[in-house]
Amino acid sequence: MIELEQVSKSYGLKTAVDGLSLRIEAGELFAFLGPNGAGKTTTIKMICGLLFPSSGRIKVGGFDMRTEGDRARQLLSYVPDQPFLYEKLTGREFLQFIADMYALPPDLGREQMAHVIDLFALREFVDDLTESYSHGMRQRTVFAAALLHQPRVLVVDEPTVGLDPKSVRELKDLLRKESKRGVTVFLSTHSLDIAQELADRIGVVANGRLIGCGTLDTLRKQTELQGSLEDVFLKLTEETTSPTRDLAAADPK
Amino acid sequence: MRRLSAIVARSVREPLLFQRLRWRQLRNATRGVWRDAPLRLPTIVLCSGVVWIGVFGVSLAGFRYVERWIPFNGDIIGMVFNLMFLLLAGLLLFSSAIILYGSLFSSAESAFLLSSPAKADQVFAYKFQTAVAYSSWAFVLLGSPILLGFGIQAKVDWPFYALLPLFFLGYVLLPGSLGALICLLVVNLVPKRRKQVLVLAILAALVVIGVSAYQVVVTAQTHRADREMLNRLLDPFRFAQSPLCPSRWMASGLIRAGRGDFKTALYYLGLVWSNGLFFYVVVSWLARRLYRRGYNRLATGSSLRRRYGGGWLDGGLTSLVGFLDPQTRLLLVKDFRTFRREPSQWAQILILTALMSLYFLNMRRFFSEDIRWAYRNGISLLNLCATGLLLSAYTGRFIYPMVSLEGRKFWILGLLPLRRERIVWGKFMFSATGGVAIAAFLVLLSDWKLEIPPTGVLLHVLTVTVLAAGLSGLSVGLGACLPNFRETDPSKIAVGLGGTLNLLAGLVFLILAIALMAGPWHWSAAQSDEPPSGFSDFSWTFVAQASLGLLLGAAAVVFPLRAGARALQRMEF
Numbered sequence: 001m002i003e004l005e006q007v008s009k010s011y012g013l014k015t016a017v018d019g020l021s022l023r024i025e026a027g028e029l030f031a032f033l034g035p036n037g038a039g040k041t042t043t044i045k046m047i048c049g050l051l052f053p054s055s056g057r058i059k060v061g062g063f064d065m066r067t068e069g070d071r072a073r074q075l076l077s078y079v080p081d082q083p084f085l086y087e088k089l090t091g092r093e094f095l096q097f098i099a100d101m102y103a104l105p106p107d108l109g110r111e112q113m114a115h116v117i118d119l120f121a122l123r124e125f126v127d128d129l130t131e132s133y134s135h136g137m138r139q140r141t142v143f144a145a146a147l148l149h150q151p152r153v154l155v156v157d158e159p160t161v162g163l164d165p166k167s168v169r170e171l172k173d174l175l176r177k178e179s180k181r182g183v184t185v186f187l188s189t190h191s192l193d194i195a196q197e198l199a200d201r202i203g204v205v206a207n208g209r210l211i212g213c214g215t216l217d218t219l220r221k222q223t224e225l226q227g228s229l230e231d232v233f234l235k236l237t238e239e240t241t242s243p244t245r246d247l248a249a250a251d252p253k
Numbered sequence: 254m255r256r257l258s259a260i261v262a263r264s265v266r267e268p269l270l271f272q273r274l275r276w277r278q279l280r281n282a283t284r285g286v287w288r289d290a291p292l293r294l295p296t297i298v299l300c301s302g303v304v305w306i307g308v309f310g311v312s313l314a315g316f317r318y319v320e321r322w323i324p325f326n327g328d329i330i331g332m333v334f335n336l337m338f339l340l341l342a343g344l345l346l347f348s349s350a351i352i353l354y355g356s357l358f359s360s361a362e363s364a365f366l367l368s369s370p371a372k373a374d375q376v377f378a379y380k381f382q383t384a385v386a387y388s389s390w391a392f393v394l395l396g397s398p399i400l401l402g403f404g405i406q407a408k409v410d411w412p413f414y415a416l417l418p419l420f421f422l423g424y425v426l427l428p429g430s431l432g433a434l435i436c437l438l439v440v441n442l443v444p445k446r447r448k449q450v451l452v453l454a455i456l457a458a459l460v461v462i463g464v465s466a467y468q469v470v471v472t473a474q475t476h477r478a479d480r481e482m483l484n485r486l487l488d489p490f491r492f493a494q495s496p497l498c499p500s501r502w503m504a505s506g507l508i509r510a511g512r513g514d515f516k517t518a519l520y521y522l523g524l525v526w527s528n529g530l531f532f533y534v535v536v537s538w539l540a541r542r543l544y545r546r547g548y549n550r551l552a553t554g555s556s557l558r559r560r561y562g563g564g565w566l567d568g569g570l571t572s573l574v575g576f577l578d579p580q581t582r583l584l585l586v587k588d589f590r591t592f593r594r595e596p597s598q599w600a601q602i603l604i605l606t607a608l609m610s611l612y613f614l615n616m617r618r619f620f621s622e623d624i625r626w627a628y629r630n631g632i633s634l635l636n637l638c639a640t641g642l643l644l645s646a647y648t649g650r651f652i653y654p655m656v657s658l659e660g661r662k663f664w665i666l667g668l669l670p671l672r673r674e675r676i677v678w679g680k681f682m683f684s685a686t687g688g689v690a691i692a693a694f695l696v697l698l699s700d701w702k703l704e705i706p707p708t709g710v711l712l713h714v715l716t717v718t719v720l721a722a723g724l725s726g727l728s729v730g731l732g733a734c735l736p737n738f739r740e741t742d743p744s745k746i747a748v749g750l751g752g753t754l755n756l757l758a759g760l761v762f763l764i765l766a767i768a769l770m771a772g773p774w775h776w777s778a779a780q781s782d783e784p785p786s787g788f789s790d791f792s793w794t795f796v797a798q799a800s801l802g803l804l805l806g807a808a809a810v811v812f813p814l815r816a817g818a819r820a821l822q823r824m825e826f
Contacts, residue, residue, distance in 0.1 A: 009553070010553070011553050012553075045552075048368040049367070049368065049545070050364060050367055050368055050548070050549075050552075051549050051552055051553065052545075052546075052549045054553075069545070070370055070372060073368065073369060073370045074370045076368075078368045080364070082361070084361045084362060084364065084365040086274070086278060086362075088277075088278040088279075088281045088282045088285070089274075089277055089278060089281065090281070093277050093281075097270070097273075097274055098369075100266075100270045100273075101270060101369055101370060101371060102369075102370060103266065103370075129281060129285065
């Protein structure tokens with residue numbers, strides 16, 4: 001469902017993503033890990049079509065993001081690390097806007113809206129203006145909007161930031177359930193526990209390059225370690241990365 | 254066929270979707286304003302109404318005067334309309350380009366919409382309509398009373414008034430589209446040089462306006478009011494009378510409508526609309542191809558590290574305020590550094606100051622002979638009031654929101670080993686230093702050009718110092734007492750309840766301070782036909798009243814700042 005072929009991206013003279021190739025199948029939950037400035041958000045933005053690769057090709061659902069981006073985005077939902085809501089719309093109005101944007105038939109739209117409002121427990125505040133929402137309420141609303149049109153690809157960037165433990169647990173259950181339904185989940189996170197618990201495969205990127213990709217066992221073999229994902233991750237990134245300031249320069253958010 | 258009908262359905266559905274989105278936001282925002290600040294909307298309507306009525310009154314009087322006293326008034330009115338529409342088109346072009354740039358390429362909403370299935374040209378159209386609506390309200394506010402005044406004076410038929418909104422709507426499309434085109438091209442072709450392009454464009458416009466205005470004033474001063482003078486006046490603006498110039502179409506169409514020649518007026522209306530729509534279609538077609546490309550170029554065209562200079566400015570300011578304690582000095586320099594790194598903040602003050610300086614430097618040229626002392630006395634008082642209003646705008650717009658803008662970052666200052674009242678005093682010193690510098694420069698320039706005697710100059714400088722200090726104290730103090738930490742847009746903070754209160758308090762203080770400190774001297778000077786020489790007009794009465802003004806200024810500084818410091822002390826984050 002998501003294919004990256006030798007994708008590179010440069011910001012001026014700096015290369016944020018360097019020759020990245022990935023293939024993520026339908027129904028797979030892929031965790032994308034890396035230190036700060038490694039190129040995760042840049043990669044995600046290229047998958048969603050916000051940025052264009054300097055070289056290489058990206059396909060989502062078989063559609064080239066460069067030439068058939070509109071059709072690819074019809075299959076995609078993107079939840080950024082700082083989700084956007086229209087401050088002067090209520091949660092319900094925002095969901096209705098999303099339903100209309102994705103051209104859901106009215107009956108299906110109503111049915112799906114009722115479903116996500118129940119699923120994410122939005123009923124108490126869905127008719128208030130989103131400017132009054134707390135961070136957790138915003139996150140739930142944005143996820144509800146992301147799943148409203150039943151996407152085939154869900155791209156999520158740092159979803160657990162600022163969430164309480166109950167919300168994190170609900171989020172994990174949600175991502176697991178979507179993946180089981182056949183949705184391709186591309187998850188960027190700093191939370192190694194979540195990646196280890198949920199991911200079918202894990203990709204580790206540093207300095208714009210994919211330095212490890214596979215199941216946890218595959219990565220353990222690569223690093224010759226039997227420890228947790230944290231041990232594997234630190235070993236991989238220590239071997240590859242230079243001093244901290246170069247990491248910070250590589251990938252601006 | 255099914256694919257075509259799907260494309261057509263989508264072409265209708267998406268624009269309607271965005272219209273619905275806009276309508277819902279407007280409706281909810283209006284309801285919110287009625288609920289939380291019920292006085293705000295009526296205040297805005299009232300103030301707009303006052304401006305509209307003022308412009309209408311001046312226009313009506315002006316058209317009556319021209320018709321009664323000025324020969325060749327038909328040509329003059331045509332020239333005035335030409336220039337008016339040309340100027341408005343220029344303003345619309347610039348403001349549309351700037352608003353669209355921010356809206357299309359910098360906003361979080363753009364990233365959200367571009368990652369949705371919405372087509373790039375539909376997103377562009379949605380943003381374009383909003384940008385043109387924002388840009389053109391001033392066009393409508395200023396243009397409609399002028400044209401209504403013309404209509405009433407010329408006793409036009411009712412279809413003239415019916416055609417007015419149609420002309421306006423059609424006209425805004427053309428400069429709006431050109432502004433959008435410039436925005437798209439600059440971002441796509443020279444993303445790294447966009448700021449330089451903007452600065453060059455502004456400079457070029459200022460040079461053109463300055464040179465043209467200079468030629469007009471010199472011509473008016475040096476020639477008799479005859480046809481030759483009129484031709485010389487029109488020379489710099491001949492291009493605006495070209496048949497290819499849209500402002501000519503507007504002017505001609507409206508004048509023909511005023512004369513009852515509706516057939517020709519409709520021809521010009523068609524010309525305006527067809528060209529406006531043509532350019533809109535062109536720019537929409539380009540947006541489909543260039544918007545995403547431009548978004549990508551802008552996001553990735555700059556280098557990762559931005560280098561910020563200006564350390565010498567900070568060093569200079571540190572030396573200037575060396576008399577302050579180290580902590581207050583550091584806070585002042587911190588505020589100055591953040592202020593100067595936001596051109597949207599200081600550019601407005603710079604433009605206003607430059608315009609006022611230009612006016613002060615050239616005001617003598619508006620008079621064919623040397624100005625009599627009575628006029629110089631009055632004009633210098635008016636200039637002092639104008640400088641005071643500029644200070645009021647500066648403190649209300651930029652200083653009042655400062656505490657609120659610290660917002661979520663206040664925990665940084667709150668945890669530092671310094672007394673919170675230092676924060677308030679630091680902001681006060683920052684504001685007062687800048688305010689005194691700008692105001693003293695302007696008032697000295699004005700008094701030099703008007704040859705005001707030394708006593709007057711001294712009183713003026715003292716008055717603006719008191720104004721700068723008092724308005725700064727009020728703005729900082731009230732800003733600390735009534736903060737709005739949820740809002741990140743300073744313009745929205747400035748127009749809230751606290752900002753309105755600050756504005757009113759500032760205006761009352763301004764009137765009292767000028768009346769107390771400069772009023773008596775101007776009154777006394779107006780009793781004579783000749784200006785006093787040296788300090789011959791010195792009087793202890795002036796000293797006493799100036800002292801009262803100083804006390805008023807001190808009160809405007811101390812009480813609000815103490816209240817603000819107490820509020821900060823009690824504040825929880």
